Amino acid sequence: MNHVKSYKHYESTENIRYTEGAIRNLPKRFETMSLNPPDCKDIRVVAALDIGTTHSGIAWSSSSEFEKNPLRITSLQWPTSGGSSQTANKTPSVLLLKSNGEFLAFGYDADKKYSELANDNAQYGYYFFKHFKMLLYESKELQSDMILCDIEGRTLKASDVFVHIIKYMKDLLLRDFKDRGNAQQEENIKWIITVPAIWEDAAKQFMRDAAIKAGISKQRLQLALESEAAAIYTKEVLLQRSISTKEDEEGHTIRCQEGTTFIVTDLGGGTIDTSLKEVCKSNQIRDFHQAVGGPSGGQTVNGEFMAFLEALLGKEVLDELKMNHKGSWLELEREIELKKKNAKGDRDGRILLLIPADLVDIFESKNKKKLTNAAVFETQYAGKVDVKGKKLRVDKGVVDSFFRKCLENTIKHIESILEKPAATGSEYLILVGGLAESEFMKTEIQKKFETLPMTVLVPDEPWLAVIRGAVMFGHRPSVVQSRIAQFTYGISVIRCFLEGDDPQHKTIENGVPFCKNVFERLAKVGQSYQVGETVTTEVYAHREGMSKMRIKLYKSPEQEPRYVTDESCTPIGQLVVNMPGYGTQRKVTVSLCFGEEEITCKGENELQEEVEVQLRLLG
Template sequence: MASKNANKLLVAAIDFGTTFSSWACSFRHDYEREPTKILVREWNSGVGISSKAPTTALIRPDGNTLDAFGYNAEDKYGRLAENDEHKGWYYFRRFKMSLFKDKSLTRKTIIDDEMGKKMAAIKVISLVIRYLKDDLCEQVKLKIAGTLLVEDIQWVLTVPAIWNDKARQFMREAAVEAGINDKQLLIALEPEAASLYCRHIPLELKESGGTSCIVPLSPGTRYIVVDAGGGTIDITIHEVLEDGNVKEIYKATGGAWGGQEVDEAFKQFLIKIFGNPVLQKFKAEAMEDYVGLFRDFEIKKRIVSPNGNEDVTFSIPASLLEIFKDNTGETLSESINQTQFAANVRVLKGNKLRLDQSIMRSFFDRPLRSVCDHLQSFHDDNEKYGISVTLLVGGFAESPMLSGAIREKCSSWKLIVPNDASLTVLKGAVLYGYDQSIIVYRVARYTYGVGLRSDFIDGVHPEENLVVNDEGERKCTNIFDTFLTEGTLVRYDQIVCERTGRFPLETKNDYMNIRIFASTVTDPKFTTNRCCFFLGNLEVTGLDTSIPRSQRKVDFTITYKGTDFHVHATDTRSGRKLNASIDLLD
């Protein structure tokens, strides 16, 4: 398995999150001595230092220049709005989830900023990645004497494991547009990265020779990784092998159940109290106060616990109260008394709002129910999965509400929340950059195949698939030719598809195209079945145009690299290597 990047002096990882983002890196000499010695960027939030910054981008009116990122972007846009100078600017917050929700993602996909202005998603994301890349390089310059060459850096970009193949390619292309060489870029799945980091830290209590010590999880242990981020919760099941490497037991699952759902519930609470027109006007006219209110909630929600009984107090911005009074003519107390919150929410002197714990806990209901129901399906069938440990990681993992709910629903599993749970994905991505082969086996998420024609068989093939070619031959179209079956255990760097001269090519000039499909069932017959969907194109160029089209044939192999398919193609007749790639985006 030639996956170790022995020639890279530095591995640099970018964790592009829904709510927060950051970067981390380590030099090879540090990694070889102490793998967990990893430099993580520190951001000034204005009230303290944070290891992550909000995924917020402020783009100048030219639509091409990122003016500020993170806390600086939030603060500057607030000042621009206060002076009514913001209208030409683009202000994007928490936009990553658009890639997960858009099932027809293309290179031309458009997203809206906070005020509804539109921009190409790939432009916004590439600008943010470029900023993080350049910021990392500037910080690294301060750590060493001499110049670190571009080719000395291995880049790693994290993506949720439950994202589809199109979204992963989209992020790769955004990173390339941001100036990262495609050959020096790895895509790491977020729960896998967290799992790798946890393989290097002590988690399990062992007794030996009358003494106790804490060591990494021992061989044979099966554990479920719950990567709870802002947008999604990714879940995967791993087993520690005898050599310390890792095998995936079940394909990655999960959903849009992250901490952002809690924020959305708080937003809906505000709408019920103040009204949507008031909240929208507040957002448009006092963005700095709007962001500040949600920053305060971000801090307060982390201390909400399943059994807590202390009320939580928020300072309500004067600008919001002024807009509310101008638009409704009511007092805030009058408005609350007309809602279901009358008995649990109070207005205090000094523009403060006090919520009891039952209201705060209710904001967690939807995401906790979703993730716990999903985990319980594994827990109830644990004879099949053999899980003994839950590793809860990610920013949302720091919530006592989430950890408490999982501990209650999956009581037979030992729940572990590592120190710095919000950084496990980022630090694990650095480790992944040094050695991808540690994840030895993965489980195929879908059944994959190529579309082809075969001889038509009466009584077997449907009539609607019958075509007659130029030679008068009766062919059946839309055959699903499977090369990888859903649920199959696949080794890293394994060839999953080999086709030898099987495709009479109908080509234009020196180009051929083979359509790749995926299916949610194990044995699809035709690419037109409801369970199937078009994935993308296997494209080959450099064909010998002196050979008649009907005689051109190509040998190709598809190799599974963990997060990507890689294709190699040769001319069947001559053995000459051809240019080949897989394109999943329009």
């Protein structure tokens, strides 16, 4: 490919005026080349860690089993709070630490121990974290040293929380292998960490850094985008069903072949991701549109449950329970989580909600009356809620209303995908994630899109679709052919001032007019990038003795931003390029890849020797 001469140079994070020529070539898209660590040929097991907002899990399969049947994936069984004889394939995402920050427990075990401490009023001094994952989505300027608050308001570095969890899950699986008589060497295990596709680039880097700090080698670590992992799993399910000519529950024949397009909606605990995929040659998949979504997952439903109880019993009653009866509060949260997934109702169409005795006592103490039907009749829920001792029988229509906000946002995201020309002819809408268990969500989504020639499918055990797909992705990353850029990415350059340029960006150097703050595009939002495809640009030293070049990286939702100072542009980090040697003629070719799960980069000097280039997205 011919190089195009230009009169541009980078604007650095350093307070330095650059000489003309610090960059002498426009960014270009080059041939495919992998920037990820090379696959380890001695990998015998792929293990996925799925740390969700509400629940987490571990799954794995051996390379030999994957070759026989990709869907034969094992999930670690977690002892539940019901006893060692009862197990589940996911555990609550809760972490209990000692007062000095040392690990104490995770999951059901942490929930149980903290409840016991709270019941004895002995929880003070301990850290108890839950729903912490949403911080990585909600924080728009992630810092490597950012702080998390536990349920009591005590603070700890967020990285410590995630490192504790990843290390515990990793070590737990290794112990499980050993107990089964199937001890695996860590160098034979490839680890996959799941992250939402709609996360910011910095949040993905935060998870990668935490995994490395937890003891996972970066050579055997890979991130998996959650909606993409779910698509990989459901594609394989569709493929096997189509081979067996199996029909779905409504009698539709399943078809999965090259050209089949389908929508995957991951109804998670914190976020909802919706993506459009197409089946390609060799059973690969590719993005047909960038993922869309937002923070309207299952926790939205939990919030509506709590708002209902607040309206029914009073805000002061709920606040008292939360502040001074932690064990009972956690008991109530567990009951809501259970009813959220299984809200079918009894023969009278009512759903039974068990409420803690402390909640009844607080209500009666503050209101100087018994919690009876007469008390409920005084609220907006008269005739819709019955009181039976320590139980509330709630009209199913009331419970269904708790899902409305989540449902409306989910439908909005799906419709935004369906509006795209690429979605024309989509054959399946596949619902996965914990909330896909909800009969209400499934039924209402089917009703909404019943006039379209598109089948709504929910795979068996939809809450495991992401983690199973992550294991499959780890075995065969090449299953993903291409991805679509979520944003337009670029750098700031100075070039010759042209007619039509904004005068406020004009600067004079050696009598020559230049335009500063120009957005030099590297990747374009909505554009497809092959996995491994790179964008390259050449960086020249602007000082004889400089050892590093620091270049800010920007993003924008617009396709053609003009200046990095535009309102739509946001600085997301910097490229730190090592500049070996001496003199101003030193050149490093920087390659960036926008088709991977996360932005990757590498550098090469004139001798084609590897040069370190770091992408720093965390402050």
